[in-house]
Amino acid sequence: MRALIVDDSRAMRRIVGRILADAGFETVEAGDGQEALDVLASLDGDLPVLACVDWNMPVMDGLTFITQVRKQVQWRSITLMMVTTESEQDRIVRALAAGAHEYLIKPFTGDALVEKLDLLGLLPTPVGDHS
Amino acid sequence: MTIGHEAFTFVRELVRAESAIVLEPGKEYLVESRLVPLARQGGHKDVDAFVAELATRRNPASMRLVVEALTTNETSWFRDTDPFTALRQSVFPTLAKTRTKHEIRVWAAACSSGQEPYSILMTAQDTPEIAGWKIDMLATDLSLEMLERARKGEYSQLEVNRGLPATTLVRHFERAGLNWRINPALAAQVQFRQLNLMRPFPAMGKFDVVFLRNVLIYFDLATKRDILRRVRQVLAPDGHLFLGAAEMTMGVDDAWERVPAGRSSVYRIREEQRTCVP
Numbered sequence A: 001m002r003a004l005i006v007d008d009s010r011a012m013r014r015i016v017g018r019i020l021a022d023a024g025f026e027t028v029e030a031g032d033g034q035e036a037l038d039v040l041a042s043l044d045g046d047l048p049v050l051a052c053v054d055w056n057m058p059v060m061d062g063l064t065f066i067t068q069v070r071k072q073v074q075w076r077s078i079t080l081m082m083v084t085t086e087s088e089q090d091r092i093v094r095a096l097a098a099g100a101h102e103y104l105i106k107p108f109t110g111d112a113l114v115e116k117l118d119l120l121g122l123l124p125t126p127v128g129d130h131s
Numbered sequence B: 001m002t003i004g005h006e007a008f009t010f011v012r013e014l015v016r017a018e019s020a021i022v023l024e025p026g027k028e029y030l031v032e033s034r035l036v037p038l039a040r041q042g043g044h045k046d047v048d049a050f051v052a053e054l055a056t057r058r059n060p061a062s063m064r065l066v067v068e069a070l071t072t073n074e075t076s077w078f079r080d081t082d083p084f085t086a087l088r089q090s091v092f093p094t095l096a097k098t099r100t101k102h103e104i105r106v107w108a109a110a111c112s113s114g115q116e117p118y119s120i121l122m123t124a125q126d127t128p129e130i131a132g133w134k135i136d137m138l139a140t141d142l143s144l145e146m147l148e149r150a151r152k153g154e155y156s157q158l159e160v161n162r163g164l165p166a167t168t169l170v171r172h173f174e175r176a177g178l179n180w181r182i183n184p185a186l187a188a189q190v191q192f193r194q195l196n197l198m199r200p201f202p203a204m205g206k207f208d209v210v211f212l213r214n215v216l217i218y219f220d221l222a223t224k225r226d227i228l229r230r231v232r233q234v235l236a237p238d239g240h241l242f243l244g245a246a247e248m249t250m251g252v253d254d255a256w257e258r259v260p261a262g263r264s265s266v267y268r269i270r271e272e273q274r275t276c277v278p
């Protein structure tokens, strides 16, 4: 399974990348929304199942990126998760309305990210009791 | 430096007598680390000195704080997911067919900081079969500190990141400074009360659903058995009991049977053990 990490901070991309790799993802990265759109276009056919998207980035911010992705039918299968320091309620509401499926507020722990993946049904073996 | 043998033994016996929580030898480090803040607050040079004074003066307030410090309050929203799916897809719809007064009584018997009872209420609101019904929700815990937090209903960013879908967060919470506060109307539906599971239960009527999750694990077999037996007395004959993922009734109190519910399971009183009709 492939995941796209969109963040202008290399350190943050590395942190998120490591957590996703441990959860079994192969990752690709982009430093802003426009670069991420280009990456998606170039991946054509072998799309990521998940994109973790920062809000504040140069060139194109995360909200615009999400809005753009949602306009394209061929990208409908991509699960979008905002991963950002933006923590105001109306921000979350806006991101969800634009088409984000989940919203994770920085700073977060690895467990919190994994739990979000579980909520999204993106973990190979969900955490919890399935006995 | 770790806690001395004498101090450990005193704490262990105190905690056992007051909460039934078993602290096996080997848990010295846990006891030490949980008591350091209390020792420091009291101006003692170390945990041994703090416990030595406690053992002589036996101040009830300090003893309570020690017991509370040794409870483990780890919890999360919709913990393990599946029990809540089972509530929504199977338990509530089943109750919807038989509870003609349109009221369901739920007890969260070790509610910690409140995530569990609040998650149950949110789940009830998402169950169309019981739309508009009254959920009579009792939530209890031994720890007064946890009950106070639960009543306040305020959670840090870290806590709301754990298990709470973003749509649920914006629907049921409001920002309160750096924290998030649960919708007051939802909070008002829960009655929080202190209750020690090892003591006889007060009169509280019968419940349709009991959550007794992730607490029996701290007790010895005899205590588990006794609690499960008494829970049977406060559960409606056709009621549902939820235990934690690592807990079961088998070999503890066999008057229960385990029934699959979605990807999870619930416990019900065996037919032949259902003595009285409510």
Ligand SMILES: C[S@@+](CC[C@H](N)C(=O)[O-])C[C@H]1O[C@@H](n2cnc3c(N)ncnc32)[C@H](O)[C@@H]1O
Residues within 6 Å of the ligand: B018, B019, B020, B021, B071, B072, B073, B074, B075, B076, B079, B109, B110, B111, B112, B113, B116, B140, B141, B142, B143, B146, B195, B196, B197, B198, B212, B213, B214, B215, B218, B244
């Ligand atoms: C690990 S938490 C479980 C919280 C919640 N039920 C869940 O599953 O997420 C255990 C709780 O049991 C409480 N507890 C421990 N001993 C107890 C006792 N004797 N009576 C009532 N509650 C007790 C603790 O204070 C703590 O809040």
